[in-house]
Amino acid sequence: MPLFYSDPKLEELENFEELSDSEKKSSNIxxxxxxxxxxxxxxxxxxxxxxxxxxxxxxxxxxxHQALKKMLQxxxxxxxxxxxxxxxxxxxxYRGKNKATNILTFPYDKKDNNNTPWADIIICWDVVMQEAxxxxxxxxxxxxxxxxxxxxxxxxxDHILDEEAEFMESLEVDILKKLGITDxxxxxx
Numbered sequence: 389m390p391l392f393y394s395d396p397k398l399e400e401l402e403n404f405e406e407l408s409d410s411e412k413k414s415s416n417i418x419x420x421x422x423x424x425x426x427x428x429x430x431x432x433x434x435x436x437x438x439x440x441x442x443x444x445x446x447x448x449x450x451x452x453h454q455a456l457k458k459m460l461q462x463x464x465x466x467x468x469x470x471x472x473x474x475x476x477x478x479x480x481x482y483r484g485k486n487k488a489t490n491i492l493t494f495p496y497d498k499k500d501n502n503n504t505p506w507a508d509i510i511i512c513w514d515v516v517m518q519e520a521x522x523x524x525x526x527x528x529x530x531x532x533x534x535x536x537x538x539x540x541x542x543x544x545x546d547h548i549l550d551e552e553a554e555f556m557e558s559l560e561v562d563i564l565k566k567l568g569i570t571d572x573x574x575x576x577x
Contacts, residue, residue: 475512
């Protein structure tokens with residue numbers, strides 16, 4: 389799966405610590421932005437989660453899982469990390485909901501002439517962090533769950549109908565179990 393990772397703030401932050409004090413002051417990046425994102429949040433982290441999760445499909449003999457694996461292996465993903473105000477605007481524009489959501493996936497039919505499916509996955513960092521705190525979940529585990537949720541949407545799965553939701557959620561649970569992550573849909577008292 390080719391992954392194209394895009395986060396303008398993270399790209400600017402990569403060299404922030406190497407800047408002189410005067411360069412830091414003239415930058416539009418603040419120390420608040422630096423502490424906003426953990427050091428592990430980068431393209432390699434998302435690729436690692438994908439590589440570990442795809443092993444679920446590789447070990448499955450289910451023909452439907454094998455078809456999904458093929459789709460996951462060829463799809464091209466553009467991953468974008470956004471702040472709450474940006475995600476709210478997209479959610480309002482495309483889904484008619486005037487609030488930020490944790491993840492948005494925009495699958496496209498084909499890219500260029502090579503028939504490669506592709507999708508944009510947009511993660512709202514502010515919402516993901518808040519949900520992890522409210523749900524008493526590890527931030528990395530919650531983000532891994534949402535990453536796979538977005539990937540499954542990217543290859544055409546949905547959860548509008550009850551049957552679709554059951555299938556998609558059970559698939560997410562199985563993938564996350566393979567990664568050592570507990571069922572994200574289980575309510576903890």
